[in-house]
Amino acid sequence: MxxxxxxxxxxxxxxxxxxxxxxxxxxxxxxVTKKHTLSVLAEDEPGVLTRIAGLLARRGCNIESLAIGPSEMKGIARITLVLPGTSASVTQIIKQLYKIINVLKIDDVTFIPCVERELMLLKIRTSTETRPEIIELATVFRAKVVDIAEESLTLEIVGDSGKVVVIEQLMQKFEILEMVKTGKISLMRDSKINSEYLRNISLQTYAL
CATH class of the missing domain: 1.20.5 (Single alpha-helices involved in coiled-coils or other helix-helix interfaces)
Known part of the structure; x- marks a missing residue:
């Protein structure tokens, strides 16, 4: 220069x-911007999810994953949100979410040991030649074959985000006819075991 x-x-x-x-x-x-996982407890009433989504939309925050369902407490729903941002920006979002009257508790579990799961259903086009290979791959990943037709096969995959992404990529070599995923759900580990360490061990096992 x-x-x-x-x-x-x-x-x-x-x-x-x-x-x-x-x-x-x-x-x-x-x-540093990264994906944050928020565990939200809110009153299970009509419009709560709309208010949460509306607040995030007004702040220009993109929701990458959302799962909602009943919690262990009657009338209380647990919402798991995955959204990108810095720790500072996510902290501001949490403060804003607390202003919604139905929101009771929010935990940013991104850096906390957690049990995390997603569910994916994959419908794949098969033939006499490809079906054995697909079933073999499914067995390696402990995926379940939940439907078999003459020209297709449907798999159920349950696991952490890494496992779901890996098997989706491996199945790209075949023709994926349909795919659907749930949002991520998570619960904090009382055992305090390092989730990142377990995830890496799991992915190494699949790679073998």
């Missing part, structure tokens, strides 16, 4: 500011 241009870039205020920002991001994990 031309020496004069190098000097200009070095002294350019915008370049200096960008370097400062990069340094701050490296030093402060709160500035």
């Amino acid at each position: 031309d020496q004069k241009l190098t000097v200009l870039l070095k002294d350019n205020p915008k370049v200096i500011e960008q370097k400062k920002l990069l340094t701050l991001v490296e030093e402060d994990p709160k500035l």
